[in-house]
Amino acid sequence: MIKFIEETVEYLNQKGFDKPEIGIILGTGLGQLINEIDIIKEVSYNHIPNFPTATVEFHKGKLVYGNLAGKKVVVMQGRFHIYEGYTLQDVTYPVRIMEKLGIHTLLVSNAAGAINLDFKKGELMLIEDHINLQGSSPLAFKGVEHLGERFADMSAPYDNEINTTFKKIAKIHNIKLHEGVYASVVGPQLETRAEYRMLKIIGADAVGMSTVPEIIVANHLKLKAAAVSVLTDECDPDNLKPVDIQDIIANAVKAEPNMITLFKELIKTL
Numbered sequence: 001m002i003k004f005i006e007e008t009v010e011y012l013n014q015k016g017f018d019k020p021e022i023g024i025i026l027g028t029g030l031g032q033l034i035n036e037i038d039i040i041k042e043v044s045y046n047h048i049p050n051f052p053t054a055t056v057e058f059h060k061g062k063l064v065y066g067n068l069a070g071k072k073v074v075v076m077q078g079r080f081h082i083y084e085g086y087t088l089q090d091v092t093y094p095v096r097i098m099e100k101l102g103i104h105t106l107l108v109s110n111a112a113g114a115i116n117l118d119f120k121k122g123e124l125m126l127i128e129d130h131i132n133l134q135g136s137s138p139l140a141f142k143g144v145e146h147l148g149e150r151f152a153d154m155s156a157p158y159d160n161e162i163n164t165t166f167k168k169i170a171k172i173h174n175i176k177l178h179e180g181v182y183a184s185v186v187g188p189q190l191e192t193r194a195e196y197r198m199l200k201i202i203g204a205d206a207v208g209m210s211t212v213p214e215i216i217v218a219n220h221l222k223l224k225a226a227a228v229s230v231l232t233d234e235c236d237p238d239n240l241k242p243v244d245i246q247d248i249i250a251n252a253v254k255a256e257p258n259m260i261t262l263f264k265e266l267i268k269t270l
Ligand code: HPA
Pocket: 111, 112, 113, 114, 185, 187, 190, 191, 207, 208, 209, 232, 233, 235, 248
């Protein structure tokens, strides 16, 4: 993997991706952040050597380099999911690339279902901790010890200082920001009623199909990391309606302005 990483990084350096400070993964609900960036350079994933190629139609699949709130950022417009058939190593490969380009901080967004029924759709949740239910680890491969410690520490996977700043920003801007535990599942099917009950019992406040692999690798690489979920549906096992993907996306879009404010204001402080 080291050789592949070197090749990818060299390509991006040649393209002008010059020492970004912050990496951002735009999930559902943060796509419009791209409009706030002074873009210097952008490259489609399918042009980047050794990158997995984008498949999900909602995503444009581009790596973007530019300035945001006075900082040099590298942004993943669209991410990879295991439910698309990628491996966990594929899903997290871009995090390893962003780290080699020079980032010190990784910020992640996603759409998630609310397991904690005090949280409502359209609201935001700061991820304070996670539960990995994807059945494997992005660090479970031969040679991982050449890229970082095999037994990566997970005692504080989300940066405390960043989370405190996020909460301050939310207060100042009157944004409702819950805090909770995010459980990652494989998907792409949504959960059954029994699974929602289980998720509640084991301590999840929200459930989604991403983020945890990227955060594990960020910690493997000793990056500071933080993540915010936009809650797009309420997962009430006693009153479960058939999933409406259009409704999920509409709720993600509704929360977007608040998400953008949080990210922009945070980046100013980093
Ligand atoms: N499960 C349930 N609801 C969701 C999810 C999920 O993975 N993602 C967004 N809403």
